[in-house]
Amino acid sequence: MTTDTVPRLSLAEPEPRREPTFWERFVREPQAILGTLIVLSLVLAAVLAPVLAPYDQFRPDVRNRRAPPSAEHFLGTDELGRDVLTRMLYGAQISLAVAISAVGLAMAVGTLLGALAGYFGGWVDVVISRIADTFLAIPSLVLTIAMVAALGPGLDKIVIAIAMNSWAGYARLVRGNFIAIKKNEFVEAAQAIGVRPARVIAIHILPNTIAPIFVIAMLSTAGAILTEAGLSYLGIGINAPTPTWGGMLEQGLDYLRTAPHVAFFPGLAILITTLGFNLLGEGLRDILDPKVRKR
Amino acid sequence: MYKLIVSRLIQGVFTTWAVVTVVFLLIRVSGDPVDMFYGGAATREALREAEAMRRQYGLDKSVPEQYVDYLTDLLRLDFGSSIHLKRPVVDLIGERIPHTLRLTVVAFMVSYLIAIPLGVLAALRRGTAFDYTSLGLTMVGVSLPAFWLGLMLILLFSVQLNWLPASGIGDATLQGRVRHLILPAITLAIPRMAVMTRFIRGTMLDILGADYLTTARAKGMRERAVIMRHGFRNALIPIVTLIGLQLGFLVGGAVVIERVFGLPGVGDLVVDAISGRDFPVVQASVLMLAISVVIANTAVDILYGYVDPRVRTE
Secondary structure (H helix, E strand, O other): OOOOOOOOOOOOOOOOOOOOOHHHHHOOOHHHHHHHHHHHHHHHHHHOHHHHOOOOOOOOOHHHOOOOOOOOOOOOEOOOOOEHHHHHHHHHHHHHHHHHHHHHHHHHHHHHHHHHHHHHOHHHHHHHHHHHHHHHHOOHHHHHHHHHHHHOOOHHHHHHHHHHOOHHHHHHHHHHHHHHHOOOHHHHHHHHOOOOHHHHHHHHHHHHHHHHHHHHHHHHHHHHHHHHHHHHHHOOOOOOOOOOHHHHHHHHHHHOOOOOHHHHHHHHHHHHHHHHHHHHHHHHHHHHOHHHHHO | OHHHHHHHHHHHHHHHHHHHHHHHHHHHHOOOHHHHHHOOOOOHHHHHHHHHHHHHOOOOOOHHHHHHHHHHHHHOOOOOEOOOOOOEHHHHHHHHHHHHHHHHHHHHHHHHHHHHHHHHHHHHOOOOHHHHHHHHHHHHHHHOOHHHHHHHHHHHHHHHOOOOOOOOOOOOOHHHHHHHHHHHHHHHHHHHHHHHHHHHHHHHHHHHOOHHHHHHHHOOOOHHHHHHHHHHHHHHHHHHHHHHHHHHHHHHHHHHHHHHOOOOOHHHHHHHHHHOOOHHHHHHHHHHHHHHHHHHHHHHHHHHHHHOHHHHHO
8 A cells, every 4th residue: 555645636536445365355255264174173183193093093803893883982893893983083194195195296297287388388388288188088087097907006006096187187277377477578577588487487477376276286185085085995096904984984885784884984084074175175266266256 | 060070070089099098008007917917926837827818918019019909909999808707898898888878877967957957046046045055065065975975875775764776787677777776876966966056056157247148138138038048058058068077077986886886887897807907808998988988078079069159160
């Protein structure tokens, strides 16, 4: 806000309204707040799993198999008598670690390739865009399954498989934004005074496109958690005895009639987690997208 | 229009070739499938068998040679034979396609039949309790793990209420088939329906604020006609574009849903083949699923030209 040195002549001229800051918008966006709370509690639960978990995650208790929820076992026990709550807490570590690494990898690769395509155009753009289109054309779960079939099971391979099927979305988004932003005068000015392309990309253009990337990242974290759970459920993801929500659910399948809690709670955990990331993503989109704000 | 169709077809062929190549590379880059199949067995007999198998599948040749062989076989629709089942992969997939097709088509129709009216209504009643309820429920729908939803529906409708069968395809009668398809189709449809409802609501909201609707009202058109003729028809354009993407998700989702409900579709075949390292089956089924989505997308692109006259002149 500038201070007026010349006295105002017209009273009719309205005081220009200040745009609300990010935080002012954030506190008025219930979706974003709820999403943040859910995600934060999950991260806390995962990090503090060794402290919070009441039992050992691997040790079986044969006399206490498939016990329903009780005071000793809040969420009951599984087919080997292991505490379901304990394994779910450790499962949160796996789910979040896989999702965050996969999304981070996809975001890094996609942003880099999208930036190159958008900034340089020409044949660089043609090659990158064609490859991205191909990946977008293959149904993502089918592609992931093919990748897992090729790479084999294991945490690192799941991360690569999930990242491989989502980088193209970032590339397309970043490419579009780069094409739009590079026409601006501040970019031309930077180029004119001889700033290197790498620096123009990283310092002048990229910061202007971070917000939508972040929104996509939140939404695709939810997708990555669902995919990992789906793969583990199909038995082609992360192998037992590592506790994963999808794997726990799969094991509970055989006792659906007698001990439904074994399958119920891990599924609920997946739902709450993806809900948290989706709420956060949608909330942030509403905060950041001026078109939505006007509605 | 003719030019549009030709260019989309060429694009479709190109994408199909790219998909074929990606799948080929994926399988080769990951190492020798025969080694994986025999998994470190070192008896002389196993080694000899592995050698024979390598020759049988042409894996003793160089990668470019394999690629050429692979493309020629594909053009002849020769996908090889399953290692475990000792039967041509084409036959195996052919038997299973009807189940996958039935499931995805029904789920697709259910999701759109609910999503379109729901999304339009939510947009028209924006800010009301109806809108907020639909937004909240669809948000949960988007986040639902489909396999868990399936299990919960089985618990409720099969175990508790005993209304519908929990798994299998039933006898060949129409009634049996339908009863066995209800739960899987609903399970597959709900997440898609939620996504589409939210999307249609957003699209309608964009259109409801457009100047041409004000113009239509100003010339004295009835509100219903304004919404249907000017509003909804324009909303159809982005809805049609998304059909292709949604089909991709449905096909992917079907893989999981078939496992939950014990349906003998292509997805079920793929998962078994992956666990059993039956790579000719994996390769062919992944290819089939991917190509069917590419074909659907090409069809949608062409359809798009009919819905939106602007695309034709591009």
